[in-house]
Amino acid sequence: MPEKIFAAVSEKEVTRAIVGGFAKQFIEYVESDCLIIGGGPSGLMAGRDLALKGLKILIIERNNYIGGGFWIGGYLMNKVTVREPGQKILEELGIPYEEVTPGLFVADGPHACSKLIAAACDAGVKFANMTIFDDVILREGNRVCGAVVNWTPVQALPREITCVDPIALEAKIVVDSTGHDACVVRKLEERGILKTSGYGAMWVEQSEDLVVEHTGEVHPGLIVTGMAVATTYGLPRMGPTFGAMLLSGRKGAQIILKKMNKD
Amino acid sequence: MDHLIDRIPLRFEIYEEGDISIVNLNKLKKYVQETTGIEIFLRGNIYENISMDQVQTIAQKMAQLRIKDPEKEFLNKTPLKGEVTYEEERISDQKWKSFGILYEGILYQKHLADFPLKKKLNERYCSILITNQLVGTWDQNDHRYHIRTSIYGSPHIISVPGLVLAPAKPREFYIKRQMGVPVEILKEEYKGRFLEHGDLRTTEILKGYLIQALFYDLIGNPFCDDSDCRLFNSHWQEEMLHAQLDGKYEFCSKHEALLKKIRNTNKEVQSLKMV
Numbered sequence: 001m002p003e004k005i006f007a008a009v010s011e012k013e014v015t016r017a018i019v020g021g022f023a024k025q026f027i028e029y030v031e032s033d034c035l036i037i038g039g040g041p042s043g044l045m046a047g048r049d050l051a052l053k054g055l056k057i058l059i060i061e062r063n064n065y066i067g068g069g070f071w072i073g074g075y076l077m078n079k080v081t082v083r084e085p086g087q088k089i090l091e092e093l094g095i096p097y098e099e100v101t102p103g104l105f106v107a108d109g110p111h112a113c114s115k116l117i118a119a120a121c122d123a124g125v126k127f128a129n130m131t132i133f134d135d136v137i138l139r140e141g142n143r144v145c146g147a148v149v150n151w152t153p154v155q156a157l158p159r160e161i162t163c164v165d166p167i168a169l170e171a172k173i174v175v176d177s178t179g180h181d182a183c184v185v186r187k188l189e190e191r192g193i194l195k196t197s198g199y200g201a202m203w204v205e206q207s208e209d210l211v212v213e214h215t216g217e218v219h220p221g222l223i224v225t226g227m228a229v230a231t232t233y234g235l236p237r238m239g240p241t242f243g244a245m246l247l248s249g250r251k252g253a254q255i256i257l258k259k260m261n262k263d
Numbered sequence: 264m265d266h267l268i269d270r271i272p273l274r275f276e277i278y279e280e281g282d283i284s285i286v287n288l289n290k291l292k293k294y295v296q297e298t299t300g301i302e303i304f305l306r307g308n309i310y311e312n313i314s315m316d317q318v319q320t321i322a323q324k325m326a327q328l329r330i331k332d333p334e335k336e337f338l339n340k341t342p343l344k345g346e347v348t349y350e351e352e353r354i355s356d357q358k359w360k361s362f363g364i365l366y367e368g369i370l371y372q373k374h375l376a377d378f379p380l381k382k383k384l385n386e387r388y389c390s391i392l393i394t395n396q397l398v399g400t401w402d403q404n405d406h407r408y409h410i411r412t413s414i415y416g417s418p419h420i421i422s423v424p425g426l427v428l429a430p431a432k433p434r435e436f437y438i439k440r441q442m443g444v445p446v447e448i449l450k451e452e453y454k455g456r457f458l459e460h461g462d463l464r465t466t467e468i469l470k471g472y473l474i475q476a477l478f479y480d481l482i483g484n485p486f487c488d489d490s491d492c493r494l495f496n497s498h499w500q501e502e503m504l505h506a507q508l509d510g511k512y513e514f515c516s517k518h519e520a521l522l523k524k525i526r527n528t529n530k531e532v533q534s535l536k537m538v
Binding site (some may be wrong): 195196210213214218232234 | 361
C-alpha cells in the first residue's frame, strides 16, 4: 500500500478553514485606510504603493479574477504595451519587456498582470473579489467614507428575490478605479452631488498624459484613477496602452499619502 | 490704400503658452522683420509673473471653456474641482507639455484679453499668442466644433497642435483607418503628406500664419484665394504644406505688393526718426 501524498483532512475542516479565514480577514477589513473599487491595473498599482507605506488596503473586484483589462492588449491579443516612462514601472515590478520602437514597449499580458497582482499581494493588499459596488457611504458635507457592496451573483438573481441586502465597508479614502464605468463617480452623479462628462472620442495620442494629469480627488474622500478619470472629465478614449493606468494608480497613491501625511 | 498705411501695426508682440520648444521663435522674428519691416518683440510666456489669485481666477474660467462634446454647443459652466486643479497646474507650469482638451476658441480669446493680456493689448500692436493648446470654433453649417489652426482677433491665437490636427489628412488616410489599419502604419505610408507633432517643419509653416495675422489687422481678411500664397486658407494638410513650403512663390503678387508697401512705409518712418 503506497503512502498517501496528502494529509488526512475531513470536508468539515476544509469548510471551517475557508469560512474562518475569510471571516477573519473580512471582519478586519470592514474598516480600512483605503477602499479601492476596481482591481484593474490602476487600482492594483495604487493599492500596492499604499500598502508598501503601511496602509490597510482592501480592493473590491466584481469579477472572480483580479487584473481587469491588463491580461490582454488590443483585439484580445495578450501583449500589453506601455509608452515611456511606463516601462520603469515594469522594471520595478520585474516584468520582462521589449522596446518595439523608440519609446514604445511590449510585455506579455499574463506575465505583466500576474506580477502586478503578486506585487500588490506581497505589499499586503487584501481583496474581496466577486464583490460588486452598490453605493457610497456619505458623512458630513457629503464626504465619501465607504462603500456599500454585495456579492456579484446577486445581480443575476430573479427580480422576485429582493431580500439580498448589501453590507457596508468603511474607509478613510475611497478610490474609484472602475474603468470606463466610473461606478463610484456615477453614483455621486445619480445623487446629484457632481456631474461627469462621459468619455470623449478624440486624440488618442494625448489621452495618456491627460489621464495622469487629471488623476486626483474628484470629491471629498473620493480619488479617481485610471480610465474612470477619462469618464469623469470627458477626456479622450485611450488605445490599448497601459502606461497611464500604472502611472495614474501611482499618482492616486501619492495624493492619498499626502492627504494622510504619510509621504 | 492710405487707410492701410494708418493700420500698419507699430510692432508685433509674440506671446507663448505652454511648451512650444519645437518653434524657433528667433527664426520667426527675423522672418517677420525682414518680410514686413515691422519690429517684433518676443514677450515670453503669457502667464509669467501672475499672482496666485490670478492663477485661480484664470483656471476657473479656463475650466469652463472645455468642449466636452464637439457636436453640442456646450459650455462647462460648473467645472469639477479636478478640472480647475488641472488648469491651475497647466497655468503655473510655463513649460506644460500636454494638450488634448479642446477649448472654446472665441471665448478663450476673450478670456486672454480680459485677464492675462488685459494691460498688454494695444490696438496699434499685432499681438499674437502661439499656444500648445487646442482651440475650436462652432460651425453653423454642420453644427459642430472644429479644431482651428488659428483664430484671428485680439489677440490672435495660433495653435501649434492645431496645425497638425485641424487641416485634414489625405482622404484615404481616414478611409483606411476606418477599415482598421493601425495609425502607426498609416503614418508611415503617408509620411511627409501631413504635419506631425514635433515636426521640424513647424517653424517654416508658422511664418505664413503670422503674416495672416498681420493682414487680418490691416484689411480684416487674413486669407488669399491663391493656393500658392502663404495666406491661403488651407483645409487640407497637403494644401497647407504646399502653401507654406513649396508654393510657386511666397506671396501672390497682390499680397507681395502690399507687403512691399508696408516695408517701404516703415523704412520712411525709420528714416524720419533718424532725422
